Amino acid sequence: MSFNGKTVLVTGGGAGIGRACAQAFGAAGARVAVAERDPARAQDVREALEAAGVDALVGTVDVTRREEVDAFARTIDARFGGLDVLVNNVGDFLGIAKPFDDYGDDDIARLFDVNLRQVFVVTRAMLPLLRKRGAGSSIVGVSSIEGFRAIPNCTVYASFKAALTGFTKSLALELGPAGIRVNQIAPETTETPQVPVSAMVAAEHHSHIPRWIPLGRFGAAGDIAGAALFLASPLAAWVTGTTLHVDGGALAAAGWYRDPNGFWTNMPVVTGNGFNF
Template sequence: MTIAQEQSLLGLAGKVALITGGGAGIGRATAELFAQAGMRVAVAEIDPERAANVRRTLEDAGCDCLVSVADVRDGPQVVALLDDIATRFARLDVLVNNVGDFLGIKGEFVDSHEDQWQALYEINLRHIFHVTRAAIPLMQRSGDGGSIINLSTVEAFRGIPLTVVYSAFNAAITGFTQSLAVELGQYGIRVNAIAPETTNSAQITATPRVPPENRENLKRWFPIGRFGEGSDSAGAALFLASDLLSGWVSGTTVFVDGGALAAGAWMRMPNDDWTHLPIISRDGYTPRSAKE
C-alpha cells in the first residue's frame, strides 16, 4: 500500500491540527504521526530549543507546519497563536490539548499550599480552557466538524497518593470532555480524551530507571509488560482525529495504559500466579541486595 493510499484510508490529508506541547514526548510523537498522515501541523511549544528541533523534523518530512514558541497558560499568547493559524491555514480541524505535568509536586495533601494548587491548575486544566475556547470558532468556520482531543491520565480514574491535586484537575478533564462533546455535537465537532499510564517522555524516563535485573517486574505491573511510549498515545490521537475511524466516537476516554486500569490491583507474582494483595518489600526500581 502506498503512502497516499494509507492517507486516504485515514481521511486526514490536508487537514490542519494544532498540538500543544508538541516539542517532546507524546506531543512530539503525535505531531510526527499526523505529518505522516498528510496533515498540516501547528505546534505550540514553550521551549525554544524543542520548538526549533520539531520544526526541522517536520519540515524535513515535507510537512506544511507552523511551530510557535508559546506558553499556552497565557491567554493573550493563545489568542495570538490561533490568529497565526487562521492566517496561515484559514482553518482548524483537530486540536490536541497535550500539555500537562505534575511539576514534581508530591506530598501529603494536608501539607500542600495554594501556590501549588494554582500552578497545577494552570498547567493541567486552565490552559485547556484557554486553547479550546480560542480554537472552537476557527473549527466552526470551516463547517466540516472537527475533533478535540484532551490528554488526561489514568490517575484521573483511580486513587493515587501524594499527587491528589494533580489527579483532581485531570479528573476534571473528564467532565469537561463529556460536557463539551454534548455542547459541540451540533456542529459535528467531536470531543474525546486520552488517558495514558506511565509513559516514557521528556518528563518521565520510566524504563531506564528500572535496572536490567528488575525488568522482569514490568510484566507484573502491566498486563502488556512494558511502560508506554509516546507513539502509543499518538496512535490513539490519530484514531480520534480521523472521522473515518472514529466519526461516531465522542465524549469518551481512550485508556492507553497497557491494561493496567482493567487489572486493578491484580498483579502477577514471581511464580506467575496472580494476587490482588501483593507484598512488596521494596519498590521495583531499586535493586535488592544479596541479603534481601
C-alpha cells in the first residue's frame, strides 16, 4: 500500500494511536504533517519521523484553538501545496467519569471541545486543502466504540462520540460529488499512554481478558493505524460515510463472554472489576 506523493495530516500525532498513524503513513511513503499540543511529544515524533526518512512537518498546535489550526493549515499549504488525507485523531474522556447528575457545565464544555468541536474546527480549516487535491482525497476520523454502546458514568463523552457518526455520514454526502470520502474508525479499548490498559486492569484479572474480547486481547495502536491506511487508500475507493469497528469483536459480542470453562454466557460470573467506572 503506497502513499508516495501524498500528504497526510494527523492530529494528536505525538503519542498513541495518532503517532502510530503518523508513522504508518510515513512508512508508506507519505509526507506527514502532525498537529500535537505537547511540545515534548511534538519534538519526539518529529525526530522519529525524520530518522525514518519521512518528509515531516510537526506543529505544536492546540486543535481546540481555531487561530492555531488556521495558521497550521496555511503552513501545510505553503509546504506541501494541499492535503490528501486528514486523520482527525484527537479525543479524550479527560478522566471525567461520574454520574450524569454530577456533571457541571465546565465538564460538558471541556468534553465538547476535545471530542467534537475541535473536529469541526480542524475539518473546516483543512477542507480547502483537501479540495485542492480533489477526487481521491479523504477524511478518516477516530471515534470510539463507546459511541455505539452504553458506558456508565461517561454519558457525555459517549454522546459526543455518537455525534461523530452523524457528522461522518452527513459530510460524506456533502463531499461525495467532489470525490472526497469521509469515514471513521471506532476502536475498542486500546493500549496507549492515554489509556494504559495493562495498568488499569488489576494483575489478578489479566487472565480474564481473553474471555472479555472475542479475539482475546485489547487493541494496539497499530491496529487502528492499519485501518486508517486502508480507509485512506484506493482499496476503499467506494467506501464513504461508514464506520469501521476495530474492536476485536467486542461490539458483535454484545454482552456475551466466555466463562472459565470456555462456554459462552451473557451472565458472567467473573468476580472483581476490569475498569472501574
